[in-house]
Structure formats: C-alpha cells, structure tokens
Amino acid sequence: MRVKASRIVDARGYMCPYPIMLLSFTLKSTLPGDIVEVKATDPAFERDVASWAEETGNELLEVRREGDVIVAYVRRVK
Amino acid sequence: MGGETLAIIVRSERPESVYPALIIASTAATMGVNVEVFFTFWGLKVLLKGGVEEVEGKFREALGGEPKGVPPLKTLLDMARQAGVKIYACSTTIQAMGLGEGSFEESYPVVGAATFVHKHVSGGSRILVF
Numbered sequence: 001m002r003v004k005a006s007r008i009v010d011a012r013g014y015m016c017p018y019p020i021m022l023l024s025f026t027l028k029s030t031l032p033g034d035i036v037e038v039k040a041t042d043p044a045f046e047r048d049v050a051s052w053a054e055e056t057g058n059e060l061l062e063v064r065r066e067g068d069v070i071v072a073y074v075r076r077v078k
Numbered sequence: 079m080g081g082e083t084l085a086i087i088v089r090s091e092r093p094e095s096v097y098p099a100l101i102i103a104s105t106a107a108t109m110g111v112n113v114e115v116f117f118t119f120w121g122l123k124v125l126l127k128g129g130v131e132e133v134e135g136k137f138r139e140a141l142g143g144e145p146k147g148v149p150p151l152k153t154l155l156d157m158a159r160q161a162g163v164k165i166y167a168c169s170t171t172i173q174a175m176g177l178g179e180g181s182f183e184e185s186y187p188v189v190g191a192a193t194f195v196h197k198h199v200s201g202g203s204r205i206l207v208f
Contacts, residue, residue: 013147014147014149015146015147015148016101016105017101017104017105017154017157018149020105021104021105021157021161024108024161025157025160025161042147052105052108052109056108056109
C-alpha cells in the first residue's frame, strides 16, 4: 500500500519519547483527515505507535520496516 | 483514555528518576491523560537555575559519554509542558533549602501536601513516585 502523507516527521536517531512527541505535535498542526508519515529507528516505535494511535483515537494506516527504519502512517481522525 | 489523571512525584535529582518521570509524563499528556508532576526534595533541583545541566552532567558521568538518542533535558521539559503537563514545586523543600523565587529557572506554582492529597488521593488519580 502506498499512502500519501501531507507531513513527514524524521525522528531517526532519537529514542522514546521523541518519535511519539514529534508525531503528536505534528498531527496537532494538521487537519482531521490529514496523514503524517513518521520515520523512526527506535525499535520500540513499532509497538508504541500502535498503542498511541489506539489510545488517542487516531488511525494507524500502515507500519513497515525499511531496514533499521520503521515507517508509520497515521491519519488524524478528529 | 481522556479524563484520567496521572500524578507523578519526583523526589530525586538522579537521572534514573528525572528522565523516566518526564518521559512518561510527556507521553501520557499526548495520549489525553491529565498529568501533574510534583518536584520535591532533591527532585526540585530540576527546576532550579543550572539544575537541568547538573542532571545531564550526572547522566553523562554515569554513562561515561553522551547519551545517544535522548533529547536534551531542557527539550524534554519543554516538550512535556507543551504537551500540557503541569509542573508544581514543593513548598517545604523551598523553605528547607532556603530557596527564593530567584532560585528558579522559571516560575512554578508552589503547593503542599494538602493540595496533592485533595487533588490526587481523594480525586483517585494514578500516582507514580520517582
């Protein structure tokens, strides 16, 4: 699946809580329906982003690994 | 989650207290949790002038180098506040250490135990101590 994101967050090299914080702040600056792409190398991010999306009611569209990089797409719901 | 409150007490200036406390606080705030952090005893140092640098110094010393992938403590503190974390300073500690307003990096509300008990114990918050 290829998802088109309106914003890209590059959190590579940073550990928890940085990728999630950047995702949260960036998503807040978008409009409902917008998609944010996050690139992270924190190995916890794959699970964390799923928990975060579930808890906040935002939609995790896709998570994939590209080598050491985890790429996630989150759609702002409300 | 929404509506739940997490109260965090930071009573030590050790990196293993300060960092996890602020990491949990900032993350929880982005997940819709109301978060209040009370800095007391040595934990209060984080809020004092030069305190952030002191904690970072201890972290570097313990690691024997620069922490990798961890944002500067000032950034972590700023991110926590930007996410909505409320920060409080303990009145007894301020008195015991002979601190004044000028000792703090910024101005924070000063509270005592009754405020904490009223809001969090009677209020049924979840409480973490670092």
